[in-house]
Each structure stands twice: as structure tokens, then as C-alpha cells.
Amino acid sequence: MIIAVDGPAASGKGTIARALAAHYGLPCLDTGLLYRAVGVQVLRAGGDPENEADALAACDFPGTLLADRELRTEMAGAAASRVSAIPAVREALVARQRAFAAQPGGAVLDGRDIGTVIVPHASAKLYVQASPAVRARRRHDELARAGHEVDVGQIEADIRARDLRDSTRATAPLKPADDAALLDTSDLDIDAAVDRAISLVEAQLGIGRKASS
Numbered sequence: 001m002i003i004a005v006d007g008p009a010a011s012g013k014g015t016i017a018r019a020l021a022a023h024y025g026l027p028c029l030d031t032g033l034l035y036r037a038v039g040v041q042v043l044r045a046g047g048d049p050e051n052e053a054d055a056l057a058a059c060d061f062p063g064t065l066l067a068d069r070e071l072r073t074e075m076a077g078a079a080a081s082r083v084s085a086i087p088a089v090r091e092a093l094v095a096r097q098r099a100f101a102a103q104p105g106g107a108v109l110d111g112r113d114i115g116t117v118i119v120p121h122a123s124a125k126l127y128v129q130a131s132p133a134v135r136a137r138r139r140h141d142e143l144a145r146a147g148h149e150v151d152v153g154q155i156e157a158d159i160r161a162r163d164l165r166d167s168t169r170a171t172a173p174l175k176p177a178d179d180a181a182l183l184d185t186s187d188l189d190i191d192a193a194v195d196r197a198i199s200l201v202e203a204q205l206g207i208g209r210k211a212s213s
């Protein structure tokens with residue numbers, strides 16, 4: 001069983017993907033980390049994240065980079081959003097994502113184009129969203145817990161800029177797959193969002209409990 005979870009930054013898709021993976025006993029891949037690794041690698045090499053040659057060279061990043069805490073910073077997210085708009089970079093990362101999805105038993109993958117491009121044949125697809133203000137507040141609280149004090153208005157502006165870049169790029173733009181179930185987490189806490197996600201997945205699989213609207 002392959003579950004695709006897509007959505008914008010700080011929508012809750014990562015938390016939901018990990019919870020679904022735990023619930024169904026599946027491995028989980030946060031595909032945003034791959035783009036973040038490319039972005040950080042470009043910056044460390046002194047390159048430009050919007051330059052195709054610089055970004056392509058960085059696709060060959062060492063596996064250990066995926067565990068680097070710097071990948072979690074807003075700077076890495078912004079660099080990821082830039083390199084990810086380059087079609088050749090997306091192409092360079094496709095095989096790795098499809099191989100992960102194809103492992104025996106299946107997998108959960110979260111990102112922006114999982115249900116539309118990476119595994120359009122996924123058994124279940126969710127598109128997780130939340131309002132920019134709610135997402136900015138969540139990201140702010142997350143950063144505050146990690147000891148970083150950042151202005152929430154600035155975070156919301158960054159989130160809106162990243163949404164715009166991700167949803168208007170020519171290749172694999174951020175958008176729900178036609179057959180994805182939409183899940184708005186703006187007014188849901190984590191437990192309620194995960195519960196709803198499981199119901200939506202099971203409704204798509206045609207098993208278990210029914211999704212309530």
C-alpha cells in the first residue's frame with residue numbers, strides 16, 4: 001500500500017504522514033528533506049540555488065546530510081523551494097522517491113507532488129492544507145520551542161512567498177491530485193487531524209471506518 005501525502009509548508013502533512021506510517025507499519029519518506037539537502041549543499045558550496053548547474057551538482061549530496069539539523073531551518077526551506085523549481089533537479093530526485101515507494105509492503109511519502117507525479121497510482125492520497133496564519137503560528141511555536149525567536153508576521157510572509165513559488169512553478173506545481181482527499185487542519189489538533197486522516201485513507205481503500213465530513 002502506498003500513501004501519498006501532499007500539501008504546503010507547515011500544513012501538518014509531515015506529522016500526519018509519520019502517524020499514518022506508524023499506524024499501518026510502513027516506512028515513511030519526507031521528500032522535502034531531499035530538496036532541503038540539495039539547497040543546503042548548494043549554499044555550502046557557495047553556489048546559487050537558482051542556477052541549474054550549481055543545483056544539479058548538489059543533487060549528489062552525501063546521505064549523512066539528511067540528518068543535519070540545518071536542513072530544518074527556514075533558510076534551508078527557502079533554498080529548497082528555489083532548487084525544486086528547476087526541472088532537472090526534480091528529475092534527478094525522482095528515481096530515489098519511486099524506489100522508496102516501490103519497496104515491498106509499500107510506504108508513505110509526503111511532499112508536494114507525490115500524488116500527482118511521483119506515485120500517481122498510490123493506493124490513497126491526501127492533500128493537507130491549513131490557512132497561512134495558522135501555519136505561521138505553528139512554525140513560530142516550533143521555532144520558539146527550539147530557542148529561535150522569529151516574528152510571526154515575517155514567518156507568514158515567508159510561507160506565502162514559498163506557497164506562491166511552489167504553486168506557480170511550471171514543473172510539478174503544488175496542487176491537489178484530482179483524486180486526493182482534502183484535509184484542512186486549520187481547526188484541528190494533532191490527534192483529531194490524524195484520526196481524520198486515517199478515516200479518509202480507509203474510505204479511499206474501501207475498508208474500515210467511514211470518513212465523516
Ligand code: C5P
Nearest residue numbers: 009031032035080081084111112113166
Ligand atoms: O516540505 P518542506 O517544507 O520540507 O519542503 C521544502 C521545499 O521543497 C518546498 O517548499 C518545495 O519547494 C520543495 N518540495 C518539492 N517537492 C516535494 C517536496 C518538497 O518541490 N515533493
